[in-house]
Amino acid sequence: MSFFAFPKSPERRKQWIHAICRDEGKQWQITPDTKVCSLHFRQEDLRTSLNSRQYIAERGVPSRFAWSVPSPTKRKAPTERVSVPMKKKLFTPEVSSETNDEGSTAPETVHVDSGIPDSACQTSEMDQIKRIQELEIQLLQAQQELTSLRLENTELKRKLAESASQQEEISSRLFSLDRFKSDADISFYTGLPNYATFTAIYEFLNSGEDCENIRPWSSSDVPEEFYNSDSSNEEEEVQAAKKGRRRKIRPVDEFFIVLCRLRRGFSERHLANLYGVAQSTISRMFIPWINFMYLKFGQVCFWPSKEVIQKTMPADFKEKFPSTRIVIDCTEVFCEMPSSLLLNSELFSSYKNHVTLKGLVGISPSGAITFVSQLYTGSISDREIVLRSGLLSQAFDDGDSVMADKGFQIQDILPLGVSLNIPPFLGGNSQMSAEDVVRTQQIASVRIHVERAINKIKNVWIWEGVVPLSLFGVVNQMWTVCAFLCNTQDPLISG
Numbered sequence: 001m002s003f004f005a006f007p008k009s010p011e012r013r014k015q016w017i018h019a020i021c022r023d024e025g026k027q028w029q030i031t032p033d034t035k036v037c038s039l040h041f042r043q044e045d046l047r048t049s050l051n052s053r054q055y056i057a058e059r060g061v062p063s064r065f066a067w068s069v070p071s072p073t074k075r076k077a078p079t080e081r082v083s084v085p086m087k088k089k090l091f092t093p094e095v096s097s098e099t100n101d102e103g104s105t106a107p108e109t110v111h112v113d114s115g116i117p118d119s120a121c122q123t124s125e126m127d128q129i130k131r132i133q134e135l136e137i138q139l140l141q142a143q144q145e146l147t148s149l150r151l152e153n154t155e156l157k158r159k160l161a162e163s164a165s166q167q168e169e170i171s172s173r174l175f176s177l178d179r180f181k182s183d184a185d186i187s188f189y190t191g192l193p194n195y196a197t198f199t200a201i202y203e204f205l206n207s208g209e210d211c212e213n214i215r216p217w218s219s220s221d222v223p224e225e226f227y228n229s230d231s232s233n234e235e236e237e238v239q240a241a242k243k244g245r246r247r248k249i250r251p252v253d254e255f256f257i258v259l260c261r262l263r264r265g266f267s268e269r270h271l272a273n274l275y276g277v278a279q280s281t282i283s284r285m286f287i288p289w290i291n292f293m294y295l296k297f298g299q300v301c302f303w304p305s306k307e308v309i310q311k312t313m314p315a316d317f318k319e320k321f322p323s324t325r326i327v328i329d330c331t332e333v334f335c336e337m338p339s340s341l342l343l344n345s346e347l348f349s350s351y352k353n354h355v356t357l358k359g360l361v362g363i364s365p366s367g368a369i370t371f372v373s374q375l376y377t378g379s380i381s382d383r384e385i386v387l388r389s390g391l392l393s394q395a396f397d398d399g400d401s402v403m404a405d406k407g408f409q410i411q412d413i414l415p416l417g418v419s420l421n422i423p424p425f426l427g428g429n430s431q432m433s434a435e436d437v438v439r440t441q442q443i444a445s446v447r448i449h450v451e452r453a454i455n456k457i458k459n460v461w462i463w464e465g466v467v468p469l470s471l472f473g474v475v476n477q478m479w480t481v482c483a484f485l486c487n488t489q490d491p492l493i494s495g
Contacts (some may be wrong), residue, residue: 003035011147012061015140019062040064060145108203121199137146175274177256190259191460197488198256205296207251214292248277257282260290262482265461287474294477297484302370304395308404312366314493320442321421324365325400327450328391330382332356333375333458337466349378357467359479360389363453365446365494374476382407403447449492456486 006013016036022028036316038054045060156279180186183194192198197256207213249257257275260266268286272279304312309325317324337355338344347355356378362371373389386408398417405471411420423443424436432440455461469477 004038005032005035005132006030007056009147011143011150013062015143015147018140020065023068027167036062039379052283059148061140061144075143110466115495123429125479130346153183177253180256189264191485191489192259193489198259202252202255203483203490205255208290209251211251214288226453242309248281249275249342254271257484258286258293260463261286262460262478265464289472290477290481293481297481300484301384302372302487303394304364304368304370305395306400309364309366312368314365321365321401321403323399323401323419324403324421324446325362325369325396325418326362326391327403327447328360328362328371328386329405329450329454330358330385330446331454331458332358332378333463333467334465335447335472336469338469346377346379352378354378357475359384360385360391361450361457361483362391363450363492365493368451369451369453369457372480375479383410383413386410399491403443405447420435452492453486456489456492457482 001082006016009422013030013334020036020040033205036037040062041056041060042063045057045063046054047057048054118178134356140328180189181195186192186195186198189472190198193200213267253275257271261271268282269279271282275282306325332349332352333356334352334354335347335357338347343353347357349356349358358378358380359375360371360373361369364370371389371391371394374386374389376385376388382405392413392415396415400417401419401421402410402414403421406423406425408420408422414420421443423440424432426432457479462478463482471478
C-alpha cells in the first residue's frame with residue numbers, strides 16, 4: 001500500500017474533499033500528514049515509476065469507499081417488469097341501481113382500477129436514482145476536464161509569452177541570422193553560396209526544437225523527485241527536466257555561430273558579446289555542433305559511381321584521361337608545437353620545416369571532393385597515408401586509373417585492374433623527351449584542380465593559422481566538415 005498527501009492545487013483538493021465526503025472545519029483539518037490510502041483509488045488512477053514507486057495519475061481522484069461500492073449482501077435491484085394486461089372486468093364500471101325516495105334512479109357510480117402495480121413504482125424510483133448517479137459522475141468528469149483545460153491554457157499562454165519575448169530579444173540584436181539572410185551576407189559569414197543552401201543543410205541536420213538531438217537524454221538524467229511529485233503534470237515536468245533550461249539562443253542561430261567561427265574565426269568572447277550571452281555558452285556550443293555535423297555528414301556517400309563520373313567528366317579529361325576515377329594529393333596544416341619531444345618528432349615535417357598535420361584529399365574529374373582522409377602526423381609519407389586512409393577499399397572498377405603527383409609510388413598497392421597515372425620521371429637522362437614534356441604538361445593542367453579543392457578547404461579561417469592543441473580532439477571532425485561544406489559551393493570546373 002501507498003499513502004498520498006492531498007494535492008496542492010485548490011481545484012484538485014476540492015475534488016478529493018468532495019470524493020471522501022468530508023468538509024474542513026473544527027473537527028477535521030487537512031495537514032501535510034493527512035494521507036489517503038492507495039486502496040481508495042482505482043487501478044487506472046495509479047501509475048508506477050521506473051523505481052517501482054506509485055504516484056497519482058493526472059486526473060486521479062479517490063473513489064473506492066464503503067458508500068460507493070455496493071454491498072454483496074444487499075439484494076439486487078428489481079429488474080424492469082412488464083405489466084400484465086388487465087382483464088376487461090377491471091375496467092367495467094359497476095352501476096348501482098338504487099333509487100331514491102322520489103323513485104328516480106341515482107347517478108351511476110363508476111369504480112375504475114389504476115392498473116399500476118407497486119413494483120413498477122419501485123423500478124421507476126431506482127431508475128431515477130441511477131440516473132442521478134450517472135449525472136453526478138458526468139459532472140465530476142466535466143470538472144476534471146475543465147481543470148485540465150485550464151492548466152493547458154495556462155501553459156500555452158506561458159509558452160506564447162516566452163516566444164514573444166524571445167522574438168523581441170532576437171529582433172533587437174544587431175548581429176543575428178535574421179539580419180543576414182541575403183546571399184552575399186551568408187556567403188561572407190559562412191562560406192555557403194546562398195541562404196537556400198544554408199537552410200537546406202540546417203534542415204538536413206535536424207538538431208531538434210531545442211537542440212535535443214545533439215545531446216540525447218536518458219532516464220538517468222531525470223532527478224528522482226520528479227517521479228514522486230503530486231503535480232497533475234508529471235509527464236510534462238519530466239520532459240522539462242530532461243531538456244533542462246531552455247536555451248537562450250535558437251538552434252538555427254547556434255548553427256550560424258558555428259559556421260561563422262569556422263569561416264571567419266570570430267573569437268568566443270566576441271560572439272558572446274554580439275549575442276548577449278556568457279562566453280562559456282559559446283564555448284559549450286562549438287564542439288557538440290562539430291561532432292553532430294560530422295556524424296550527420298558521414299551518412300552521405302561521397303564516392304560516386306562510374307556512371308556518374310563518366311556523365312560529369314569535363315571535355316579535357318574525356319579527351320586525354322578518360323579512365324580517371326580520382327585525382328589525389330596530400331596537404332599539410334600547421335599546428336601548435338607540443339611539449340612532448342616524442343610527439344614533436346612525429347609531427348615535424350621536413351617539407352614544411354614545422355610541426356604539421358597531414359591529410360589526403362581526392363576529387364573526381366568534375367572537381368567535386370569525393371574522398372578525404374583523417375589528419376595524420378606530419379612525418380608520414382604519401383604511400384603510408386594512402387595505405388591507412390582507406391582509399392584502396394573504395395569501389396573501383398576494372399580499367400580505372402588514379403591520377404597523382406610523382407611522390408605517390410603506389411602502383412603495387414592499387415586494387416587489381418586499377419592503374420596509376422603520374423608525371424614521368426627524368427630517369428638517367430639529363431633531359432626529358434618531347435613526349436614526356438607534353439605528358440607532364442597535360443597531367444599538370446588537370447591535376448591542378450585537386451590543389452584548388454584543397455585551397456577551398458584551407459580557405460576556412462581555422463586552417464589559416466596554427467591549429468591549437470586544445471582542438472586536437474575535434475580536428476578530424478572539423479577537417480571532414482569543412483570538406484563536405486566545400487562541395488556545396490560553386491563547382492571548380494564549369495561545364
